[in-house]
Amino acid sequence: MKNKDLEDLKMKLAKFAQDRDWDKFHSPKNLVMALAGESGELVELFQWLTESDSQNLSDKQKHRVEEEIADIFLYLLRLSAKLDIDLIEVANSKILINEIKYPIERCYGLSNKYTDL
Ligand SMILES: [Mg+2]
Incomplete structure (x- = not known):
């Protein structure tokens, strides 16, 4: 992109x-x-x-x-x-990765790293 x-x-x-x-x-x-x-x-x-x-x-x-x-x-x-x-491409990709790492139902309101959820 x-x-x-x-x-x-x-x-x-x-x-x-x-x-x-x-x-x-x-x-x-x-x-x-x-x-x-x-x-x-x-x-x-x-x-x-x-x-x-x-x-x-x-x-x-x-x-x-x-x-x-x-x-x-x-x-x-x-x-x-x-x-x-491509900064835009890798940034969008990283957001997708973070959405998987931090599912809302497991991290809502928490500041824990994904390994400690
Ligand atoms: Mg300066």
Whole structure:
């Protein structure tokens, strides 16, 4: 399944890297590490917030979260492009797998992992 918006973003990312001669740095290993780094930056924004704080971000906090989510998304998209993985297809597939792992009648209202249901 091809999504035009995702394909456009992939092309922009590829051009961004090519224009800067950065493609040589975008190995799957490096992209995974960059993705983990950006995820850490997102975690840092929520570190020490209370549950309530995390649901009531200030405009400034929300803007910083948006920036980190964008970084994560772009690295994930770049990684998936490099590995020829269709993000939409695998995400849909994973939802189906999770529906089987977590049947409603066994997990409703529970946070247990599927191995502990
Ligand atoms: Mg960042």
